[in-house]
Amino acid sequence: MxxxxxxxxxxxxxxxxxxxxxxxxxxxxxxxxxxxxxxxxxxxxxxxxxxxxxxxxxxxxxxxxxxxxxxxxxxxxxxxxxxxxxxxxxxxxxxxxxxxxxxxxxxxxxxxxxxxxxxxxxxxxxxxxxxxxxxxxxxxxxLEPAPAPVPESLARPMVKAQPPTWTGGCAIKGNRNRRGQWIYHLPGMPYYDRTRAEEMFCTEAQAQAAGYRRAIVQ
Known part of the structure; x- marks a missing residue:
């Protein structure tokens, strides 16, 4: 069983x-x-x-x-x-x-x-x-082509992007993939270096408040 x-x-x-x-x-x-x-x-x-x-x-x-x-x-x-x-x-x-x-x-x-x-x-x-x-x-x-842009009146609220830094500052990358998933990546995660950041966050709480979820790491 x-x-x-x-x-x-x-x-x-x-x-x-x-x-x-x-x-x-x-x-x-x-x-x-x-x-x-x-x-x-x-x-x-x-x-x-x-x-x-x-x-x-x-x-x-x-x-x-x-x-x-x-x-x-x-x-x-x-x-x-x-x-x-x-x-x-x-x-x-x-x-x-x-x-x-x-x-x-x-x-x-x-x-x-x-x-x-x-x-x-x-x-x-x-x-x-x-x-x-x-x-x-x-x-x-x-993968299907990226969806058409969402009209501004219907767009989700965004957190203003912060400049990236590798000295303990705002280095969390937010990315919206072709499947429409909102995912954030922390430094050291497998896909971090390959991820194109559309928004940067200083803390995971900021990323989550903007509607992102943490990338799954195996």
Whole structure:
């Protein structure tokens, strides 16, 4: 029986949702530290297009078929999925998927699977036998265009931007992404340096008062 997600430990039979996601007893799990092609993503091999995202899911399904899966949670992502390292018996699934060439190491969150990726790439296994877009780049390409500007009369109240500083002052970046989410990033967070600040805040309280939520860090 699957334990509550809050316990951060889950056990049970699993169903593959895509190449790096499982469902265990009704709980969605995202395999931590790896990134597989999206289910609808395609790759090219010898000039031919093939459904590498579907193949990645099929490979994960084969790894978990008939097995009792044990997962140790590392947190929860923005979609409510438990981020976890999972095992089928003695085999760690996260590493196995990368080793077989069906996912890349997700460097934004972990360096643990870079050696496995290097070996799979050298042996041209799985997606490494093809040309492909990194899954993260593919997801960005699928985002809808930014929405039209909101009329000033309907716009949310704004806190005046403060000049950035790295000396303990106003260094919190507020950003409105293409999904319409209002998120703030603190110095040291994974996406801080890549985030384009639309507003700067001195404190988290200021950012929250302006309608932003803190970025989820895994």
């Amino acid at each position: 699957t334990q509550p997600a809050q316990a951060q430990a889950l056990r049970g039979t699993a169903v593959a949702v895509d190449g790096d996601s499982l469902e265990v007893g009704g709980t969605r799990i995202r395999l931590f530290g790896i990134d597989a092609p999206e289910f609808d993503q395609t790759c090219k091999r010898n000039g031919e297009t093939w459904s590498c995202g579907k193949s990645a899911k099929d490979q994960l399904a084969a790894l978990v078929a008939g097995q009792e899966i044990e997962c140790q949670g590392q947190g929860v992502d923005q979609y409510g999925r438990v981020l976890a390292v999972c095992w089928a018996g003695r085999d760690e699934l996260n590493e196995a998927v990368v080793t077989q060439g069906w996912a890349v190491a997700y460097r934004d969150f972990s360096d643990a699977y870079i050696p496995a990726e290097t070996r799979a790439k050298a042996s041209r296994l799985g997606i490494w036998s093809s040309t492909f877009a990194l899954p993260s780049a593919y997801r960005l390409s699928k």
